[in-house]
Amino acid sequence: MTERTISVDYLARVEGEGSLKVRVRDHTLEEVQLKIFEPPRFFEAFLRGRALEEAPDITARICGICPVAYQMSSAHAIERALGVRVDGLLRRLRRLLYLGEWIESHALHIYLLHTPDFLGYPDALRLARDRPQAVQRGLALKRVGNQILEVLGGREIHPVNVRIGGFYRLPTVEEFAPLGPALDRALDLALETVRFVGGFDFPELTEDYEFAALSHPEEYPMTEGDIVTSSGTRLPQERFDEAFEELQVPYTNALHVVRRPTGASYLVGPLARYALNRERLSRRARDVAREVGLADVERNPFRSVVVRAVEVVHAVEEAREILRTYRPEGPAAVPVDRSRLPAVGAAVTEAPRGMLYHAYKLAADGRIEEARIVAPTTQNQRRIEDDIRHVVSRSLDRTDAELQALCERAIRNHDPCISCATHFLKLDVERA
Amino acid sequence: MARASSLVVGVGNADRGDDGVGLEVVRALRPRLDREVRLHESRGDLTELLDVWDGAGLTLVIDAVVTGARAGTVLRQEIGPSDPPPTIAAASTHAFSLAEAIGLAQVLDRRPERWVLYGIEAVDVAIGHAMSLEVAAAVPLVATRALVDLEEARRGAPADA
Numbered sequence: 001m002t003e004r005t006i007s008v009d010y011l012a013r014v015e016g017e018g019s020l021k022v023r024v025r026d027h028t029l030e031e032v033q034l035k036i037f038e039p040p041r042f043f044e045a046f047l048r049g050r051a052l053e054e055a056p057d058i059t060a061r062i063c064g065i066c067p068v069a070y071q072m073s074s075a076h077a078i079e080r081a082l083g084v085r086v087d088g089l090l091r092r093l094r095r096l097l098y099l100g101e102w103i104e105s106h107a108l109h110i111y112l113l114h115t116p117d118f119l120g121y122p123d124a125l126r127l128a129r130d131r132p133q134a135v136q137r138g139l140a141l142k143r144v145g146n147q148i149l150e151v152l153g154g155r156e157i158h159p160v161n162v163r164i165g166g167f168y169r170l171p172t173v174e175e176f177a178p179l180g181p182a183l184d185r186a187l188d189l190a191l192e193t194v195r196f197v198g199g200f201d202f203p204e205l206t207e208d209y210e211f212a213a214l215s216h217p218e219e220y221p222m223t224e225g226d227i228v229t230s231s232g233t234r235l236p237q238e239r240f241d242e243a244f245e246e247l248q249v250p251y252t253n254a255l256h257v258v259r260r261p262t263g264a265s266y267l268v269g270p271l272a273r274y275a276l277n278r279e280r281l282s283r284r285a286r287d288v289a290r291e292v293g294l295a296d297v298e299r300n301p302f303r304s305v306v307v308r309a310v311e312v313v314h315a316v317e318e319a320r321e322i323l324r325t326y327r328p329e330g331p332a333a334v335p336v337d338r339s340r341l342p343a344v345g346a347a348v349t350e351a352p353r354g355m356l357y358h359a360y361k362l363a364a365d366g367r368i369e370e371a372r373i374v375a376p377t378t379q380n381q382r383r384i385e386d387d388i389r390h391v392v393s394r395s396l397d398r399t400d401a402e403l404q405a406l407c408e409r410a411i412r413n414h415d416p417c418i419s420c421a422t423h424f425l426k427l428d429v430e431r432a
Numbered sequence: 433m434a435r436a437s438s439l440v441v442g443v444g445n446a447d448r449g450d451d452g453v454g455l456e457v458v459r460a461l462r463p464r465l466d467r468e469v470r471l472h473e474s475r476g477d478l479t480e481l482l483d484v485w486d487g488a489g490l491t492l493v494i495d496a497v498v499t500g501a502r503a504g505t506v507l508r509q510e511i512g513p514s515d516p517p518p519t520i521a522a523a524s525t526h527a528f529s530l531a532e533a534i535g536l537a538q539v540l541d542r543r544p545e546r547w548v549l550y551g552i553e554a555v556d557v558a559i560g561h562a563m564s565l566e567v568a569a570a571v572p573l574v575a576t577r578a579l580v581d582l583e584e585a586r587r588g589a590p591a592d593a
């Protein structure tokens with residue numbers, strides 16, 4: 001009998017850290033465990049007893065890469081509880097803020113974390129030495145996303161301008177002015193990006209994913225819409241728990257989330273959003289997707305990098321359109337009526353990495369009694385293990401080093417933000 | 433020609449115990465510096481630093497590190513425009529590390545005149561934990577040493593000479 005164990009103690013180029021253990025016995029894959037070490041749920045506990053108005057700022061601190069997603073899910077959940085409706089200009093500006101985050105998060109992942117895998121570089125630094133123009137393009141694109149966050153969010157990382165009911169203040173036309181030409185240039189960069197990543201060599205792999213994402217009849221999903229899945233489920237956001245179940249798994253501090261009632265894994269994020277909402281992308285985004293050969297439903301996880309790039313094209317175009325007609329008219333926030341308290345509310349928004357669910361139970365005095373947060377990486381964790389299982393099973397003749405590299409690529413396909421789910425990743429492949 | 437302004441960057445996450453020490457040093461320096469020195473707090477996305485320090489003069493970067501040394505130990509390393517990637521920053525607590533950000537800045541020529549890195553050995557970076565006493569004790573020490581670096585840069589000596 002032979003046994004192999006492959007361990008990755010530190011997985012590079014993912015946000016946060018954790019570890020992966022793969023055990024192979026007699027040429028059969030026995031076990032894949034994605035481990036996450038950090039005690040979960042700190043922020044849920046931290047929110048208890050805090051005023052409902054504090055939730056957007058507190059939850060924004062969970063992640064340095066996607067703070068807007070946390071602000072948006074928390075604000076929307078609490079607004080649903082209070083019966084507050086944010087429409088018109090304020091709704092468009094919230095989308096603009098979120099678009100900025102999508103641009104900067106996707107650009108970071110595409111160029112600095114994911115592209116090195118396809119071009120045979122160990123990291124972005126070695127890539128930059130040989131292909132400085134590509135990395136400069138990625139940084140320039142990312143910078144435009146950061147600029148939107150600076151102007152509208154108040155600062156790039158952990159923006160502070162979002163409040164329950166809207167914003168604390170609306171930027172002036174002059175403050176937004178530099179973004180017009182920046183977004184014009186960003187559209188060229190975004191289209192170049194799709195063509196750049198569309199030309200990569202992709203390993204052949206077709207996964208039978210069950211996709212889950214928001215879906216809205218009139219727009220590419222971000223802050224509103226029903227939860228839909230590729231198996232036909234459609235639910236309002238607040239009924240998230242009817243379709244998905246959190247499970248405690250012994251080897252990781254993060255919870256796994258599975259489909260009810262089957263217990264199967266599912267996938268959230270760009271592949272899912274695209275598969276379920278492709279027709280709501282801008283025409284130019286759809287056209288360039290077709291130009292680089294992206295299928296209408298893409299089931300090869302390695303091609304997720306192309307889907308991210310297509311989403312950036314859409315995000316830049318929508319941001320330009322919002323700014324084109326921007327006039328700071330009316331109040332920065334709608335009145336917040338607290339007469340419904342005590343109340344409960346839940347909401348899902350589309351973080352760059354997929355659906356982010358927040359649910360709150362609010363006391364009569366406006367304090368948070370309970371908070372629940374389900375991050376996209378937590379939802380994808382079991383599905384990432386399934387991807388690794390399939391990739392490793394087809395490649396057992398490879399060396400441990402090659403297997404390790406494949407596993408890391410399979411994980412990076414889904415841009416896991418382990419700092420959201422928790423922190424730190426390490427790989428352990430055991431062959432017996 | 434006017435001298436490029438000096439910059440102090442604190443890197444970290446204030447919700448992660450000792451990881452917030454870089455931010456604390458910047459906050460300790462804020463009331464003690466005039467407007468000629470820029471201060472910047474970086475909370476996780478280190479690629480932003482390529483824009484922040486591009487064209488700056490002396491750039492001090494303060495971050496928590498994990499090297500196995502005693503908690504609160506202060507490591508200092510000077511990095512010139514073409515020096516190899518810094519050893520201290522390789523132990524940075526961030527996914528896209530400070531060493532990578534500095535390496536990228538060197539390759540893409542989006543760098544300051546020179547860097548001085550301060551790494552403070554962290555012992556506890558768990559979410560929600562308070563900063564350890566050993567690491568908190570290093571904050572005034574690093575702030576004082578940073579003031580010396582900045583004053584020397586202002587006078588053009590000795591490292592600028």
